[in-house]
Amino acid sequence: MRRDFSIDTLLLICLSLPIIYTQTLPSCFIHRQANNNGFHRELQTDISLESSPENQLESCQVVLAENISSSFYFDLDQIEMLYDMGAPLIYSEQKIDVEKPAVHSSSHLVYVYQDLTLVKSEHGRSSFAANFSVPFHLRYHQSSTDQTHYFSADLQPPNVFIHCRVDSLELNASYDIPCGSSPEKQCKSTALHCV
Ligand SMILES: *[C@@H]1O[C@H](CO)[C@@H](O)[C@H](O)[C@H]1NC(C)=O
Ligand SMILES: *[C@@H]1O[C@H](CO)[C@@H](O)[C@H](O)[C@H]1NC(C)=O
Ligand SMILES: *[C@@H]1O[C@H](CO)[C@@H](O)[C@H](O)[C@H]1NC(C)=O
Numbered sequence: 001m002r003r004d005f006s007i008d009t010l011l012l013i014c015l016s017l018p019i020i021y022t023q024t025l026p027s028c029f030i031h032r033q034a035n036n037n038g039f040h041r042e043l044q045t046d047i048s049l050e051s052s053p054e055n056q057l058e059s060c061q062v063v064l065a066e067n068i069s070s071s072f073y074f075d076l077d078q079i080e081m082l083y084d085m086g087a088p089l090i091y092s093e094q095k096i097d098v099e100k101p102a103v104h105s106s107s108h109l110v111y112v113y114q115d116l117t118l119v120k121s122e123h124g125r126s127s128f129a130a131n132f133s134v135p136f137h138l139r140y141h142q143s144s145t146d147q148t149h150y151f152s153a154d155l156q157p158p159n160v161f162i163h164c165r166v167d168s169l170e171l172n173a174s175y176d177i178p179c180g181s182s183p184e185k186q187c188k189s190t191a192l193h194c195v
Helices: 002-022 076-081 147-154
Strands: 027-035 040-051 060-068 089-092 108-115 117-122 125-138 159-164 175-178 186-192
Touching: 040 060, 060 125, 076 089, 076 125, 108 125, 159 175
Parallel strands: none
Antiparallel strands: 027 040, 040 125, 060 108, 060 159, 089 108, 117 125, 159 186, 175 186
């Protein structure tokens, strides 16, 4: 009896090892900057991932979940029109009123999607990038004299997810995020910790 138990335990350990191994998250780096001045600006977010060979990231998409405060807005129609010129896919469950001043507006959750592309691969490590360039606009503020200061205090870092079309990536895909090309569906996604 004792012997059977230990064989089972050994088997369990052996089976668990590859799963722990493949669940190593790629290292994620985020660089973010706001370009232009005034009310109409551009938010540039560059994500780069460093992965070991067991992570097949070629068919993956990076998703930014942006909490857009009432101080500014994304014009979803404008971004959709820029799609052919390289703007990312964008989706919001909520309607965004582009006319309202900040005091009468609320925050919005917006998903922004970009395919991950291979940048280079050497010594068994690969680096991938997903760069996002999104126009955004400041809402009108009542009696605000320092727009820039107000804005920079308000721009929250996004939550970053990765979603892969093939299941070759055995990451811990435990989040349901609207899929990029068909947002009525939910895609199993993995949260990345970007620095
Ligand atoms: C977005 O940020 C605001 C203000 O910080 C917060 O109240 C709200 O709950 C956040 N929304 C989401 C979806 O995280
Ligand atoms: C993304 O931007 C970085 C600079 O921040 C650049 O080095 C890289 O080549 C860009 N990658 C792609 C796929 O556009
Ligand atoms: C997978 O994600 C869930 C939810 O975030 C978390 O509780 C769990 O510890 C994660 N597992 C691993 C192996 O990272």
